[in-house]
């Protein structure tokens with residue numbers, strides 16, 4: 001088997017110019033993109049044999065469940081750990097996410113996603129961690145919808161694909177909408193729904209969504225974003241009318 | 248006295264629970280983590296969390312849970328804290344439920360419970376096949392709530408380097424490396440809690456995540472904290488061998504009829520069924536792992552000449568498989584690109600969990616006053632072998648003990664960290680900075696990642712399933728050799744910004760120190776107990792070894808001492824899973 005050619009878009013620092021480097025990695029069955037990058041750590045040589053630094057990238061779980069290793073693999077936004085080399089066209093081309101600041105090489109800063117979770121107050125306002133007895137009952141049906149939303153690993157694929165999410169728009173993006181709806185679903189949700197809905201209605205909220213549904217297509221965890229966005233739309237409309245008639 | 252300052256290192260389940268408890272007590276927390284806390288290793292836990300609620304009318308109770316845990320751990324755990332943990336189980340599940348963890352439900356809308364290894368009861372609450380992820384998210388949300396209130400400050404690309412210990416031997420804060428700027432910074436704290444998880448990466452590839460190097464635990468061990476029961480390492484029999492990671496395939500696959508086999512003389516050999524006719528494929532984890540090792544290493548019968556055997560469900564109805572095991576089979580499909588309904592899975596045992604960890608007292612404090620440890624990084628709750636679904640419980644319970652004790656400890660201090668002389672702090676910061684200056688100047692011929700792979704191979708082959716004193720000695724020598732070769736590493740990356748190679752060199756050194764603790768602990772323990780198995784000493788030896796191993800760092804390697812185990816509640820009895828467990 002020919003060696004695997006790997007082209008990586010690199011960048012030394014957030015403010016530096018990007019550049020491309022190519023690596024040649026001896027073929028072995030069973031590689032994924034993560035283990036290819038590990039081979040570069042072992043032999044940090046460019047394809048022409050000259051020495052370079054190993055590539056920087058984020059990773060932790062290696063099971064597609066922590067969301068760390070999102071990048072473009074052959075132009076597709078996905079996780080490096082679950083990108084199996086034997087299924088990829090070659091040369092394999094790696095690029096960092098585009099909607100988040102590059103820290104170095106393929107590592108990016110996604111703190112904006114965590115900030116969005118603050119904006120929509122994605123938490124249950126519990127009274128305390130003391131022994132206050134069992135939680136409220138929940139039907140299997142609600143649990144299953146909640147579980148599906150709760151699998152969102154903040155990987156950012158959906159934001160990368162969403163035409164409405166970028167530097168100059170305040171739209172919080174589909175992932176955070178999903179989490180807002182998830183918290184509304186909890187039996188305590190109705191108590192705190194108003195605040196969350198207000199955030200979704202405000203600048204950059206659900207009204208900015210062009211409904212292209214690119215987000216759902218790229219989500220690796222099959223989070224039901226379309227349904228959540230629909231639910232959010234209904235909530236904001238209801239609140240809109242409530243607010244009008246209250247005046 | 249100045250306001251209390253608390254530093255928590257690690258944002259997995261244990262660190263987040265500790266943080267929540269401190270905030271609930273009204274104090275502020277600085278939270279440090281190598282990865283954004285929501286991406287911590289705890290997300291990997293699939294199976295569930297134990298609590299004896301007895302909602303299936305099986306006569307379960309925290310007392311039975313306590314007995315199962317002590318028995319499963321082969322009587323090596325101190326009993327009082329384990330009892331407290333089991334007693335707290337139901338309240339912890341209810342709390343998680345109130346926080347919104349989407350646990351599976353019964354038709355009545357109540358929590359559902361499943362069965363796990365080492366018990367006869369339905370005691371395990373679960374959220375689909377991603378229980379750990381769901382639990383971590385619920386705690387992460389509560390911490391974010393405190394963060395929004397200004398009580399929590401997060402430092403999420405920061406690596407803990409060491410404790411700041413004053414002239415009196417008291418912990419007064421920590422030093423950390425900002426992984427982006429590569430600058431060493433000092434942080435003062437009246438208390439420091441390490442919740443930095445397990446050391447799987449010491450074994451090269453394991454079921455653990457990338458950041459589970461054990462580097463933080465090793466650093467404080469080298470500063471004088473005791474490491475307890477390091478030699479107790481759990482190996483899971485069925486993981487998918489991978490170039491980068493050994494991904495877990497749950498025990499439930501065998502529970503649903505999966506069979507293990509390999510080729511022998513051109514025929515399928517169902518070795519577990521032949522070796523253990525009574526239990527067949529459902530022998531406990533340690534026995535199954537040993538059998539696979541025997542087949543592969545002693546008999547050389549690995550599939551395709553690899554370190555692997557088959558776990559086969561192809562004889563089962565594909566639809567039933569999807570219904571019962573969908574989530575698990577998906578992992579195999581996703582990462583091996585093959586459908587286990589059609590082709591047998593290739594599996595191999597994998598290092599999975601460390602029962603050992605930093606020695607702590609019953610309120611989670613190490614022997615260094617002010618330095619706490621909690622979660623997989625402590626040694627406290629699992630004895631010689633951990634039962635499935637007990638780890639998540641011990642992480643949360645430990646956090647619930649640790650947080651309030653940190654508050655109480657700080658309150659009792661007569662001198663606050665803020666009043667500690669700048670000299671102590673600056674000296675420690677400099678010491679750490681010097682380490683990195685030296686690393687940046689390394690220009691030898693060795694590659695740090697290659698040395699790490701070598702370490703992993705040795706540890707996996709000789710210090711996991713079966714331990715022979717001869718090989719343990721050779722491994723210890725090997726580790727010393729690797730430490731020596733560490734001095735001849737060459738750095739390929741001289742950048743002063745997110746330099747992962749430079750931070751790895753430091754972690755590698757710490758892994759080597761910890762590897763010696765594990766190996767030397769195993770060498771010294773001439774018996775078999777729980778996960779620690781020596782064919783030369785196949786029996787448990789309570790007279791000599793019903794004792795906690797405590798390792799203390801010296802420049803010549805770990806110095807071991809032994810401490811009696813508190814067995815005041817359940818009298819030790821032989822552990823056999825080929826017959827029903829007798830009541831304790």
Ligand SMILES: Cc1cc2nc3c(=O)[nH]c(=O)nc-3n(C[C@H](O)[C@H](O)[C@H](O)COP(=O)(O)OP(=O)(O)OC[C@H]3O[C@@H](n4cnc5c(N)ncnc54)[C@H](O)[C@@H]3O)c2cc1C
Pocket residue numbers: 256257258259260261262279280281282283284287288289290291292293294295296378379405406407408442443444445454455456458459462463495599600621622623624635636637638639640642
């Ligand atoms: C595949 C798999 C499945 C499992 N399934 C189950 C199960 O079903 N049930 C069960 O009970 N247990 C299970 N376990 C075990 C359980 O998941 C872990 O023991 C538990 O999650 C450990 O949690 P923790 O909070 O101690 O540490 P972790 O979740 O590992 O978190 C460690 C934290 O420390 C940080 N950190 C580490 N080093 C440093 C440093 N030097 N500086 C700063 N921060 C640092 C990390 O960034 C992270 O935030 C499983 C384990 C694996 C591997």
Ligand code: SF4
Pocket residue numbers: 161162163164165173174208209210211212213214215216229
């Ligand atoms: S449906 Fe809305 S959120 Fe999803 S990609 Fe389109 S614009 Fe973005």
Ligand code: SF4
Pocket residue numbers: 151152153154155156157158159174175178218219220221222223225
């Ligand atoms: S919704 Fe899906 S794509 Fe978006 S962040 Fe969550 S897991 Fe990733």
Ligand code: FES
Pocket residue numbers: 058059060061062063064065066067068069070079080081082
């Ligand atoms: S490393 Fe966690 S998703 Fe890839």
